[in-house]
Amino acid sequence: MMINRRLFLGGSASVAALAALAACSGSGSSSSSGASATPTKLAASDINKVDRDKLQKGGELTIPIGTWIPNYNRLHIDGNTGDAQKLADFVLGSNFIWADDASISVDEDYCTDYKEEEVDGNTVITLTLNPDAKWNSGDPINYEDYKAAWEFCNGTDDAKTAVVASTDGWDHIKSIEQGKDEFEVVTTFDGVFPDWSSILGGATIPAALAKDVDTFSGWTDANNTDYWTGPFIVTKVDETKQIITLEHNPNWWGDEPLLDTVTIKVIDDSQLGTAFANSEIDTVDTIIDASTYQQCQQRADGEIRQAAGLQWRHFTMNGATGLLQDQKLRQAIVKGIDRETITEADLQGLPVPASQLQLGNHFFMPNDADYQDNSGDYKFNKEQAIKELEELGWTLPDGKEYREKDGQTLSIKYLRLPDTATSATEGKVLQSNMKDIGVEIVMDDTNNDDFFPERVKKGNFEIVAFTWIGTDWPMANIGQIYGKDSASNYTGVWSEDLEKLIDEVGSEADHAKRVELANQADKLIWDEAIVTPIYSRAGYVAVPKTLANYGSFGLSSRRMQDVGYTDLSGATATPTA
Numbered sequence: 001m002m003i004n005r006r007l008f009l010g011g012s013a014s015v016a017a018l019a020a021l022a023a024c025s026g027s028g029s030s031s032s033s034g035a036s037a038t039p040t041k042l043a044a045s046d047i048n049k050v051d052r053d054k055l056q057k058g059g060e061l062t063i064p065i066g067t068w069i070p071n072y073n074r075l076h077i078d079g080n081t082g083d084a085q086k087l088a089d090f091v092l093g094s095n096f097i098w099a100d101d102a103s104i105s106v107d108e109d110y111c112t113d114y115k116e117e118e119v120d121g122n123t124v125i126t127l128t129l130n131p132d133a134k135w136n137s138g139d140p141i142n143y144e145d146y147k148a149a150w151e152f153c154n155g156t157d158d159a160k161t162a163v164v165a166s167t168d169g170w171d172h173i174k175s176i177e178q179g180k181d182e183f184e185v186v187t188t189f190d191g192v193f194p195d196w197s198s199i200l201g202g203a204t205i206p207a208a209l210a211k212d213v214d215t216f217s218g219w220t221d222a223n224n225t226d227y228w229t230g231p232f233i234v235t236k237v238d239e240t241k242q243i244i245t246l247e248h249n250p251n252w253w254g255d256e257p258l259l260d261t262v263t264i265k266v267i268d269d270s271q272l273g274t275a276f277a278n279s280e281i282d283t284v285d286t287i288i289d290a291s292t293y294q295q296c297q298q299r300a301d302g303e304i305r306q307a308a309g310l311q312w313r314h315f316t317m318n319g320a321t322g323l324l325q326d327q328k329l330r331q332a333i334v335k336g337i338d339r340e341t342i343t344e345a346d347l348q349g350l351p352v353p354a355s356q357l358q359l360g361n362h363f364f365m366p367n368d369a370d371y372q373d374n375s376g377d378y379k380f381n382k383e384q385a386i387k388e389l390e391e392l393g394w395t396l397p398d399g400k401e402y403r404e405k406d407g408q409t410l411s412i413k414y415l416r417l418p419d420t421a422t423s424a425t426e427g428k429v430l431q432s433n434m435k436d437i438g439v440e441i442v443m444d445d446t447n448n449d450d451f452f453p454e455r456v457k458k459g460n461f462e463i464v465a466f467t468w469i470g471t472d473w474p475m476a477n478i479g480q481i482y483g484k485d486s487a488s489n490y491t492g493v494w495s496e497d498l499e500k501l502i503d504e505v506g507s508e509a510d511h512a513k514r515v516e517l518a519n520q521a522d523k524l525i526w527d528e529a530i531v532t533p534i535y536s537r538a539g540y541v542a543v544p545k546t547l548a549n550y551g552s553f554g555l556s557s558r559r560m561q562d563v564g565y566t567d568l569s570g571a572t573a574t575p576t577a
Helices: 081-093 143-153 213-217 269-277 290-296 329-334 340-349 383-389 421-436 446-455 478-484 494-508 511-528
Strands: 060-065 096-098 104-106 110-119 122-129 173-178 185-189 231-236 243-248 261-266 302-307 313-317 413-414 440-445 464-468 531-536 539-544
Touching: 060 081, 081 231, 081 261, 104 110, 122 290, 143 173, 143 185, 185 531, 261 494, 269 290, 290 302, 329 383, 329 511, 340 421, 340 531, 413 421, 413 446, 421 440, 446 464, 478 494, 478 511, 494 511
Parallel strands: 060 261, 413 440, 413 464
Antiparallel strands: 096 104, 110 122, 122 185, 173 185, 231 243, 243 261, 302 539, 313 464, 313 531
């Protein structure tokens, strides 16, 4: 039932799928993104909010994704992508409705009430589920689903943990039991757990899907709609043309969706701006460069909605094999990376100044009140990087461009998507930065289809850049990326000190103390030199002007049954083969 509101991978290296991340629509020109540019006030969201009874019924919405979705189980490691989330927005639901400030109220389609208590030092949450809520299979949504998801995702079974996107939160649950009936879910955590809504608010699956590892991993056909629920249902799948069609779900018990159909189709990132300008698609939520921004501006009936974002760009190093197993070498490399130049190069020509989006924290975005720049000694310092490489025995022979040690050249591969602007730009600057300190960067080219499933997720890389999409809980998923045995820890590196802090952050009730602990964890991650934040992104979303309740959402919920048009004439795209 519930959307997995945790860190998401992007569908490609340019697309977020995170934490893991502005009320000026369709401005006529874009300002410089240099350090001297005027700061831009980013709104919490920009979605053209209109009451559903003031919108017209009917119309289509065509949404692009970067790659075909490999798995439709949102708790599976392969289903934890931004592209899968775009589909899930229409075919799943949530117990809560999140406001711009991440505060919650119940979504009565699924949950009629909840109670939060502390009993014997443990957080206890009682959910009262809507008895009308059901999976498309016809099975009711009840406590058995929550219990099955917890038992699969709690980290106690190595085979299950290997295919789970994250055990964060699930591993803090002590028990899930039935209350007065099957629709009352009583969850007891093993202590205080402030981020309980990250688990119980939007991340469960039918008990039938959690039967065993093969079943949990085997949902690769979108024609199998039994495990979904919500206002829309998949009615047609064309894997050859890479198009999924959604229509009204006859099993849906809530407000009737305003849109008639939704089309989700794979489109290459480089074609998004042109496709939107030509009305072949209705949305672009991955506007990450000036070219795409300017192309989207060309659509006469379109506009660009702008708000604070949750996406953040970074370099990840594989510390499990090869030269990068050496932490001190990784530290020297990080100090040789000019993150400011990369940020300005990637964001040049976009409205929000690059200096405003430079990122020095792994958890909090620059617009967050709790943000603190912890990059410290890991800011760009070419001279220090050279000094540390020399101390490690990597010397530069006369007449050579690159350092050597024991007859081996200091050469590292950068996993690149050559046709993706951000990946290519970041690789180019990284290569130049590293050459300045005597490190060779060799381009290791791949494609969108193989990028995550065959390369990143299998550890077949040395250095790579991609995007995480964050959530409403910046301190809830530390273990997902940096924890021991997490399938989403692509670095292969963890530490006992960090494991201890992960647990402490997860169970600290006092917000100020919790932020302090999170920043201690952040500094440890900087010291590990495994994931290097570059910048966060403002959320730019191109849409037709008449589209309501859709755009740059920030922390707020997506309620797709309420998405519609104020005027249907000429507002929708025409799906193409």
